[in-house]
Amino acid sequence: MNFSSTEQSSQNSEQAKQASWVLGIDLGGTTIKFGLFRGPQLIWRNHIRTDDYESPEAAFESCRDSVQRTLEESSQSLDDLQAIGLAMAGVLDPKAEELAETANLHRWHQLNFRQQLSSVFQKPVFLLNDADAAALAESAHGLCRADSLVLMTLGTGVGGGVILDGRPVRGANGCGGEIGHATIEFGDAARQCGCGFPGHLEAYAGAGGVIQTAIETLARSSDPSALRKLDPITPLSIANAAADGDAIAMDVIHQTGVLIGRAIAMLAHVVDPDVVLLGGAMTFGGPGTDTGKRFLQSIREECYPRTLVQISSHLKIEFATLGNDAGIVGAAHYARLANEARQALNA
Template identity: 40%
Template structure:
């Protein structure tokens, strides 16, 4: 079961808007009380024009969606907003988001709230995506989940009994920073720091960098031909060649699964959720491909081999199901939680 696109006349009021800010685009969706999407769109982030302009564009896009659905702003009970960290959630501030210098220390939540005339729930983008999976995605049958997102970086979210674990400094569930290799000569993240952290091994650029090291060391692989043709070595290329039977590509994916499994053991023994969900763009095709299934099997096996039996027998590990929609759906869900708390 996943969140569905449904027509207006099958939707359940009240309605919520989710806004998912990314470095390139801002995804926006109108979601009903059951987490189904009525309509969604995206506007360019245009970081250089500043945060307020982006919030105005978002407001206009929301107005258009609402009009297309023959709704008015009165039908929208609340808005949710997910943004890249770092942030101050209680104050509604975005602090120092990566690659968005003009947005620093902007009061994003209150700006959007004033523009829309609605209460705005505010969350880290990865926590918002985790909330989406918890509400209507891969985690819908569980009361508590942990989500790891593998993409340009490694992020995560923790949802316990419907509440996102944001942390004191709005810096909870930053799984890219957990350490899976404590050696003094452990790998650095591709940005040059983060020695031995999960992001140094399991982000898409880190997977490519680890593969490049093996190729440079003289390992043979079908990747070599493609790199020689001028293609950029990426985790997607690795996936494609693994599907074609390339041993080196498979080996890197297996080691990635092993280290992700190590990270999952650590996080599960810290927060003890019912389920772990693997999201983000780097899923090696997910359940639809042999490589994606192999990756998941290896993650599960590493977890089962290392976890204490009380949890190893009972914690579910599976892929996310909402894909790129998880962020705005989850943001809408966080807006819904705020609305229901206020109403009570």
């Protein structure tokens, strides 16, 4: 075989890889989202309600039937599906490749989701944490792509996914990237985190923490604020009040940004990523609003002066861009990477 035919053959094999079908599943407590990808392209997506199914097996069978019908409509079959990526919240046991603990699926009293899914589809299944899936999706397909990237997800809790060299880092015990449980307050007055330990970021930057900051800020001040009339106060009402110019609400968002900025500064000296992204439901309006932009500014202004110049001059801090699709996009991307690595090992 001469050089040009070797090159041709390598191109063909690359095209075949690019065109292979994979399925990405994002299994949440409320919804199970799934999407079929041909190469990196999302071809079709669907979702079912988690509560409609008595067991994960029943839910996975429903996914399989739906995927099978769709493939057949494109003159394909389940045989053409190469692999499945399954993204879930919870702590993964890296050795068993199953969940060691899950936060939001207590109704289903089991942890062997990967095995169940593999048995229903008769395909290789690769399991990853949902924050890692979202981070991987942003790293490979978001607006701010980078092989070295951290995603912080802000919502009820504060999650995180770390991508290095284009791959998620979960660590020896499945807890790598759990930025929400980094300690940022050390004094006696440090708030208790939901996990039971004091001073964690989540106790300040999770939804409950932000509400607590609002209550404490209102108690310290006699200034008028729309928040005084609200019961309960929510992160959304804080964002809305800030958008209307409410000084207390703006201060609450600034305080939250400062603490997130400190956490990112700590993290940046461990991981040194090119990009840190803020995602999740609680970004105070996100990139399309002045309130969201001010929140991001508070984070940057606290973070950059605390980091070595080599970091602060390069590190980008931005909002995530993939939204609700990030879980299925990341799960499918991971399945493709992991399946290729496995095939290379077996070759």
